[in-house]
Amino acid sequence: MSKQLVDRNQPIRLGRKRRFTFHVSGFVIHILLIGLFILLAACGAGQANTSEPASPAVAQMESTATPLPLLTSTVMVEPSASSSTLTPGPTEEPVVEIAEPAGTPEPISPTVEPTEPVLLATDAPLPTEEPIVVTPAPPEAVLPTEALPTEAPLPTEAPPAAVAPPLDSLAIKFIPVASGFTKPLYLTHAGDGSGRLFVVEQAGRILIVNQGVVNPTPFLDIGSIVGSDANEQGLLGLAFHPNYASNGLFFVNYTDKQGDTRIARYRVSDNPDVADPNSAKILLAIDQPYANHNGGQVVFGPDGYLYIGMGDGGAANDPHNNGQNLNALLGKILRIDVDNGDPYAIPQDNPFASNGQGSPEIWSYGWRNPWRFSFDRATDDMYVADVGQNQYEEVHVELAGTPGGQNYGWRLMEGAHCFDSNECDPASLGLVLPIAEYDHGQGCSVTGGYVYRGNQFPTLTGVYFYGDYCSGIMWALRHEADGNWSQAELLQSGYTISSFGQDEAGEVYLVHHGGGEIFQLGN
Numbered sequence: 001m002s003k004q005l006v007d008r009n010q011p012i013r014l015g016r017k018r019r020f021t022f023h024v025s026g027f028v029i030h031i032l033l034i035g036l037f038i039l040l041a042a043c044g045a046g047q048a049n050t051s052e053p054a055s056p057a058v059a060q061m062e063s064t065a066t067p068l069p070l071l072t073s074t075v076m077v078e079p080s081a082s083s084s085t086l087t088p089g090p091t092e093e094p095v096v097e098i099a100e101p102a103g104t105p106e107p108i109s110p111t112v113e114p115t116e117p118v119l120l121a122t123d124a125p126l127p128t129e130e131p132i133v134v135t136p137a138p139p140e141a142v143l144p145t146e147a148l149p150t151e152a153p154l155p156t157e158a159p160p161a162a163v164a165p166p167l168d169s170l171a172i173k174f175i176p177v178a179s180g181f182t183k184p185l186y187l188t189h190a191g192d193g194s195g196r197l198f199v200v201e202q203a204g205r206i207l208i209v210n211q212g213v214v215n216p217t218p219f220l221d222i223g224s225i226v227g228s229d230a231n232e233q234g235l236l237g238l239a240f241h242p243n244y245a246s247n248g249l250f251f252v253n254y255t256d257k258q259g260d261t262r263i264a265r266y267r268v269s270d271n272p273d274v275a276d277p278n279s280a281k282i283l284l285a286i287d288q289p290y291a292n293h294n295g296g297q298v299v300f301g302p303d304g305y306l307y308i309g310m311g312d313g314g315a316a317n318d319p320h321n322n323g324q325n326l327n328a329l330l331g332k333i334l335r336i337d338v339d340n341g342d343p344y345a346i347p348q349d350n351p352f353a354s355n356g357q358g359s360p361e362i363w364s365y366g367w368r369n370p371w372r373f374s375f376d377r378a379t380d381d382m383y384v385a386d387v388g389q390n391q392y393e394e395v396h397v398e399l400a401g402t403p404g405g406q407n408y409g410w411r412l413m414e415g416a417h418c419f420d421s422n423e424c425d426p427a428s429l430g431l432v433l434p435i436a437e438y439d440h441g442q443g444c445s446v447t448g449g450y451v452y453r454g455n456q457f458p459t460l461t462g463v464y465f466y467g468d469y470c471s472g473i474m475w476a477l478r479h480e481a482d483g484n485w486s487q488a489e490l491l492q493s494g495y496t497i498s499s500f501g502q503d504e505a506g507e508v509y510l511v512h513h514g515g516g517e518i519f520q521l522g523n
Helices: 026-050
Strands: 173-179 184-188 197-201 205-210 235-240 249-255 261-268 275-286 298-300 306-309 332-336 362-365 372-375 382-386 392-398 436-439 464-468 473-479 485-492 497-502 508-512 517-522
Touching: 173 197, 184 235, 184 508, 184 517, 197 235, 205 235, 249 298, 249 306, 275 332, 298 372, 306 372, 372 497, 382 464, 392 464, 436 473, 464 497
Parallel strands: 184 497, 235 298
Antiparallel strands: 173 517, 184 197, 197 205, 235 249, 249 261, 261 275, 298 306, 306 332, 332 362, 372 382, 382 392, 392 436, 464 473, 473 485, 497 508, 508 517
């Protein structure tokens, strides 16, 4: 069946156009037309009654006899392939498609596509499709990315160094560490990370102090071979090899039963707190003409060589002039290589190693009795306290890098003063004068100490401590930033200061010879 769109403003057209020839009278034609109209109306009503209930969007036909209500939605008639879709305005009548009847005309029901109604304010809401709930996807995780390189901050100016307090403002205190020793005269450490302190007793024993407790068993007891009858004799010095932790070697300086100096090497046993007394090897044997001025210090320098302090041989006024005699080992500081040779080798840069002008072991000369000396572990400067003769006690500083062969004056001078001659010219004689001295109105025998390099008492940093054995007075010496030296008397300790000592951490100790006590310096 052919389909056409119907415009309500146009007359209804039949499907086939035929011409009727009327041979009847006008009356008959009139009656037939009325009957046809009635029949068409009746058929339309019947079709409406027999169809399925119309949805709210069902279109209703409009006749010229019965007007159709206005639709509130657009009604579409299925178009033919050759037709276009017409969307009428809200006031347009529904589109009706009618075909010409065969014989008795039969009304054609319109094909109407319902559309969703437009809700009016008075209409009850119709059920709608369940709304689609859109769940937003979780945000993508932000993956860590490598930080973009930023420009390194420019270095800022270092804050000015803290101004060191005046030496005379230092308030020194003595912190008890251990007691019960018999004539202790030295303290040192092994450099093995154990934190142990080793205390040397004059009669020939070395005792260990471990966290304030003195081991009852001596580390070494060589009292049977040590001569200590005179005040300046005995087991006088102890030095651990720089590689002690791996080789177990240490060195001692003592006077034997005949009063002569012996430099000997020992080794630790399988027990780290006990040395092997049978491991001794004598490196040097030096005859002593008298019972005093035996020196006694042994210490490894920053260069790894062993330095040995030797007095002038004793008596008074250096009767043999050993201090200035380059062929004698007395009145000198010696320097030997214990890692080479048998029993030792001579360092090539010793001043008389190969020129034949003096004993090759000599490092420096002109010493009366360099009882205690040490190296500043921060600067490598060497501090030497030389015990005086009649009037002056002196302290020398040999700056790092100074070549060997320096002459420190004895017996030409005592301290900064002429001794052997009233006419001595240090400059023309090439003598090195002391940095500090004091006269015998303040003491009788200087005891050298150490430059403080510990962490517990920062205000003491850089201060060299020394004292007097007889008076117990303590002094401080410091090399200032401007190159000058400052000195101050600190206090009267009340102790017979036989030595100072230093532990592995750089803390400094005082050894009280007469009282058998060890104190740590603090402030």
